[in-house]
Amino acid sequence: MDKNKKVYIAGHRGMVGSALMRKLRTEGFDNIITRTSRELDLRNQQAVEEFFQKEKPDYVFLAAAKVGGILANNTYRAEFIYDNLMIEANVIHSAYNNGTEKLMFLGSSCIYPKMAPQPLKEDYLLTGLLEPTNEPYAIAKISGIKMCDAYRAQYGSNFISVMPTNLYGPNDNYDLKKSHVLPALIRKFHEAKVKNAPHVMMWGTGSPKREFLHVDDLAAACYYLMENYNEEGLVNIGTGEDIAIIDLARMVKEVVGYKGEIQHDLTKPDGTPRKLMDVGKLRDLGWTAGISLEEGIRSVYENVDKVSWGTNLNCDASVAKEEMFQSANDFLTRLGFTVESKDENRPWGGFFVLPESDAKDFIRYFFPDVDMKDFEGYSKLSPKLLLVAPEKRLSWQYHHRRSEIWRVVGGTAGIVVSDTDEQTSPRDLSLGEIVELEKGQRHRLFGTSGWGLVAEIWKHTDATEPSDEEDIVRVQDDFGR
Numbered sequence: 333m334d335k336n337k338k339v340y341i342a343g344h345r346g347m348v349g350s351a352l353m354r355k356l357r358t359e360g361f362d363n364i365i366t367r368t369s370r371e372l373d374l375r376n377q378q379a380v381e382e383f384f385q386k387e388k389p390d391y392v393f394l395a396a397a398k399v400g401g402i403l404a405n406n407t408y409r410a411e412f413i414y415d416n417l418m419i420e421a422n423v424i425h426s427a428y429n430n431g432t433e434k435l436m437f438l439g440s441s442c443i444y445p446k447m448a449p450q451p452l453k454e455d456y457l458l459t460g461l462l463e464p465t466n467e468p469y470a471i472a473k474i475s476g477i478k479m480c481d482a483y484r485a486q487y488g489s490n491f492i493s494v495m496p497t498n499l500y501g502p503n504d505n506y507d508l509k510k511s512h513v514l515p516a517l518i519r520k521f522h523e524a525k526v527k528n529a530p531h532v533m534m535w536g537t538g539s540p541k542r543e544f545l546h547v548d549d550l551a552a553a554c555y556y557l558m559e560n561y562n563e564e565g566l567v568n569i570g571t572g573e574d575i576a577i578i579d580l581a582r583m584v585k586e587v588v589g590y591k592g593e594i595q596h597d598l599t600k601p602d603g604t605p606r607k608l609m610d611v612g613k614l615r616d617l618g619w620t621a622g623i624s625l626e627e628g629i630r631s632v633y634e635n636v637d638k639v640s641w642g643t644n645l646n647c648d649a650s651v652a653k654e655e656m657f658q659s660a661n662d663f664l665t666r667l668g669f670t671v672e673s674k675d676e677n678r679p680w681g682g683f684f685v686l687p688e689s690d691a692k693d694f695i696r697y698f699f700p701d702v703d704m705k706d707f708e709g710y711s712k713l714s715p716k717l718l719l720v721a722p723e724k725r726l727s728w729q730y731h732h733r734r735s736e737i738w739r740v741v742g743g744t745a746g747i748v749v750s751d752t753d754e755q756t757s758p759r760d761l762s763l764g765e766i767v768e769l770e771k772g773q774r775h776r777l778f779g780t781s782g783w784g785l786v787a788e789i790w791k792h793t794d795a796t797e798p799s800d801e802e803d804i805v806r807v808q809d810d811f812g813r
C-alpha cells in the first residue's frame with residue numbers, strides 16, 4: 333500500500349474499524365477518510381455513489397456492518413440481511429465504479445456450515461447448511477465474498493475477503509444483554525470483585541472451546557494481507573488456538589484479581605462444543621498472531637473504562653427528564669446502591685443522594701484510584717449522582733472545607749474552573765473523566781449537547797471542622813439564591 337494514497341475505512345467507529353484506524357496511523361497513513369453512519373448511510377445507493385465520486389478512495393476497508401449477538405440476529409432477521417446486503421452491494425459496486433485500487437471485505441466465522449468439521453478451513457464455505465439463528469446475516473456475508481470474487485473475475489478488481497474469528501479489545505461491547513463471552517466475563521468478575529461477591533455464576537459447564545483474537549492483531553493481519561494477498565476466495569484470520577470457556581473464566585478471574593469462586597448454572601445449555609478457524613492459509617502467507625490471550629485480556633482490563641460500561645444510558649438531548657431520572661435510578665439500583673432521596677426539580681436538572689452507608693462502595697466503584705484513607709473517620713461524604721440537563725448550568729461556586737471529586741459516568745458535560753472569581757474558558761469532560769475540585773477553587777458544571785451524569789463525593793480538608801451543606805459560596809447564581 334502506498335502511504336500517500338487515500339484510504340476509506342467504512343465503519344471506523346466500530347471495534348474493527350477503530351483498530352484499523354490505529355494500525356494505519358501507526359504505519360504512517362495520514363490521508364484516511366471516514367464517515368459516521370449518520371453522515372453517510374451506506375444502505376443508500378445514491379449517497380454512497382456520490383461519496384465515492386467525490387472522494388475517489390484508492391483503498392477501502394469495508395468494516396461497516398449491522399452486527400449483533402444470537403438474539404439480535406434471530407429477532408431482527410430482515411434488518412440483518414437487508415442492511416448488510418445493501419452496505420456491501422453499494423460499497424463494492426461504487427468502489428468498482430470509481431476505480432478503487434484495492435478493497436478488503438470483512439466477514440465473520442459464522443459463514444461456515446453448522447456441521448462443518450473443526451478447525452474450519454476456507455474450503456468448507458457453502459458445503460452445508462448454516463446455523464439457522466444467524467442465517468440471514470451469514471447469507472449476506474457470503475454474498476459479500478462472492479461479490480468480491482465476481483468483480484475480480486469479470487472486471488479484474490483487486491477485492492479481497494477475510495474472515496476473522498471472535499475478537500476482543502478496545503471498543504468492545506460490555507452491555508451484558510448484548511456482549512460476547514469475553515467482555516461479559518471481564519465485567520462480571522470486575523463487578524464481583526468490587527462488590528465482594530462470594531461467587532460468579534457461569535452458564536453451563538464451561539467445557540465448550542472458543543478462539544479469541546485481539547482486534548489489534550486482526551488489524552495487523554488485515555494490513556499484512558492488503559500488502560500481500562491478491563486472490564479470490566477468503567482468508568481466515570485467527571490464532572489457530574482455542575480455549576475452554578472455563579479456562580478462559582479462570583484466566584479473567586486471575587487478571588481481574590477476583591478472589592471468590594466460579595459456580596455453574598447447569599440449567600443453562602452449553603453452546604457448540606468447538607469453534608476454531610484453520611489458519612494454515614494465513615500462516616503460509618506469512619502472518620501469525622502476536623498478542624497472547626492473557627496479555628491481551630490484561631491490557632483490555634487495565635484500559636477499559638469500568639464505569640461507563642455500566643451505564644448503557646441513552647443521554648441524548650431528546651430524552652425527557654422523567655425518563656432520564658428513571659434510567660439513572662435503575663442504573664444506581666442495578667449496581668446495588670440505594671437511593672435515599674432525590675431532587676428532580678433543580679432548574680439545571682437534579683440529583684440522587686445515596687445513604688452514607690453506601691459511601692465506601694460508591695467510592696470504590698466510581699473512584700477506584702483514590703486513597704480510601706482520605707475518606708476515613710468522616711460521618712458525611714455525601715455520595716451523589718448529579719444529572720445536568722442539556723445546555724443548563726449550575727451556579728459558579730466554591731467550598732471552604734472540602735474538595736469535591738467528580739466523574740462523568742454517562743452522557744456528556746462540561747466544566748469551568750478558576751482560582752479566582754473570574755471565569756475561565758469552559759472545557760468539555762469526556763466520559764469516565766475524573767476531576768478533583770480543590771477547596772476554594774471556583775467551579776461550575778454545565779450541560780452540553782445532551783444529559784450529563786456525574787458521580788460526586790466530598791473530600792474533607794479540615795478534620796476538625798468537616799464540611800457540610802452550608803459550606804458553599806455561590807459567587808454567581810443564575811437562580812437567585
Ligand SMILES: NC(=O)c1ccc[n+]([C@@H]2O[C@H](COP(=O)([O-])OP(=O)(O)OC[C@H]3O[C@@H](n4cnc5c(N)ncnc54)[C@H](OP(=O)(O)O)[C@@H]3O)[C@@H](O)[C@H]2O)c1
Pocket residue numbers: 342343344345346347348349367368369370372373374375395396397398399415419438439440441495496497498499500
Ligand atoms: N467483533 C467481532 O468479534 C467480529 C468478529 C468477526 C468479524 N467481525 C466483523 O467485522 C466487521 C465490523 O465489526 P465490529 O465488531 O467492528 O462492529 P461494530 O463495532 O458494531 O461497528 C460496526 C460499524 O458499522 C457502521 N455501520 C453500521 N451500519 C451502517 C450503515 N447503515 N451505514 C454506515 N455505517 C454503518 C457503524 O458506524 P457508526 O458507528 O458510525 O454508526 C459501526 O461503526 C463486521 O463485518 C463483523 O462481521 C467482527
